[in-house]
Amino acid sequence: xxxxxxxxxxxxxxxxxxxxxxxxxxxxxxxxxxxxxxxxxxxxxxxxxxxxxxxxxxxxxxxxxxxxxxxxxxxxxxxxxxxxxxxxxxxxxxxxxxxxxxxxxxxxxxxxxxxxxxxxxxxxxxxxxxxxxxxxxxxxxxxxxxxxxxxxxxxxxxxxxxxxxxxxxxxxxxxxxxxxxxx
Numbered sequence: 001x002x003x004x005x006x007x008x009x010x011x012x013x014x015x016x017x018x019x020x021x022x023x024x025x026x027x028x029x030x031x032x033x034x035x036x037x038x039x040x041x042x043x044x045x046x047x048x049x050x051x052x053x054x055x056x057x058x059x060x061x062x063x064x065x066x067x068x069x070x071x072x073x074x075x076x077x078x079x080x081x082x083x084x085x086x087x088x089x090x091x092x093x094x095x096x097x098x099x100x101x102x103x104x105x106x107x108x109x110x111x112x113x114x115x116x117x118x119x120x121x122x123x124x125x126x127x128x129x130x131x132x133x134x135x136x137x138x139x140x141x142x143x144x145x146x147x148x149x150x151x152x153x154x155x156x157x158x159x160x161x162x163x164x165x166x167x168x169x170x171x172x173x174x175x176x177x178x179x180x181x182x183x
Contacts, residue, residue, distance in 0.1 A: 017156065028062030029182045032153060036175020038076045041158075045169035047087045052077035054173050058097075066105050067132040070115060076171055086165065088127030093161070093169055095121030097137055113139040121161045123169055135161025135169075143179055153177035 015181060018161055034056040040049040058072030080089040100118015107110070116138045122128040141155025160170045 012180065016056060030060045030068075030180060031058060031061065031182065032060070032177045032179040033057045034153070034155070034175045034177035036057075036155075036173050038078070039172045040078055040173075041170040041172055043089075043163065044078065044087070044169055044171060049078040049080055049091055052079050052092075054175055056097075056175075056177075060101070066103045068101040068103065068115075070101050070117065071096070072160075073097075074119075075119075076173070078171075086167075087123075087163075088125030091123065091125040093121045093159070093171070094124045095119055095132070095161075099137070103143075109145050111143045112136075112140070119159060119161055121159075121169070123161075123163050130163065133162035133169075135159065139173070141177075149181045151179040151180045151181075 016098075031052070036054045037043075037051055039051045054076045055072065056072055056074040058070045061069045063069055073095075075092060075094045077092040081089065084094050097117055097119045099115055101115035104112040104114075111145040117136070119135045119137050120132050121135065122132050133176045137157060137159045139155050139157025143151040143153050146152050147179055153176065155175055157174075157175075158170070159173065160168060163169050
């Protein structure tokens with residue numbers, strides 16, 4: 001899918017989902033910070049890259065009680081003991097992500113969620129500094145309350161985007177986050 005088509009589809013979806021002007025006063029805001037481990041898949045695993053650390057931070061706008069718009073920054077690092085000839089050592093994928101999160105509301109205190117969105121990432125290593133490539137991400141997790149405004153958030157996700165060499169960067173992430181409601 002071309003990036004321009006993805007942008008038009010995202011904007012059209014947002015126009016349908018955005019609250020009315022009177023509802024803006026009730027729109028909630030939250031943020032989260034995440035740390036975890038990322039496992040290379042496909043072409044990355046084929047080049048002998050190994051698991052590394054993931055760091056991320058998101059800002060969330062609560063459009064409806066069960067629907068949020070998220071945007072954030074992510075850094076996925078990979079290790080290479082030896083033999084990573086094509087992609088080099090000290091490899092990382094850094095960039096932006098944005099999309100929608102659906103929350104499965106329940107009478108229990110913990111809330112399950114799933115999200116899907118697009119990414120614009122740049123893959124770099126000691127051998128090269130790549131261009132920005134677009135791709136997709138999907139993840140799921142659970143928010144477990146820790147007081148009035150904080151939630152502990154274990155989650156799992158998958159990211160896929162292009163690489164400068166024509167290969168595809170795909171990786172699986174497991175992490176733990178801290179979510180904070182601001183209003």
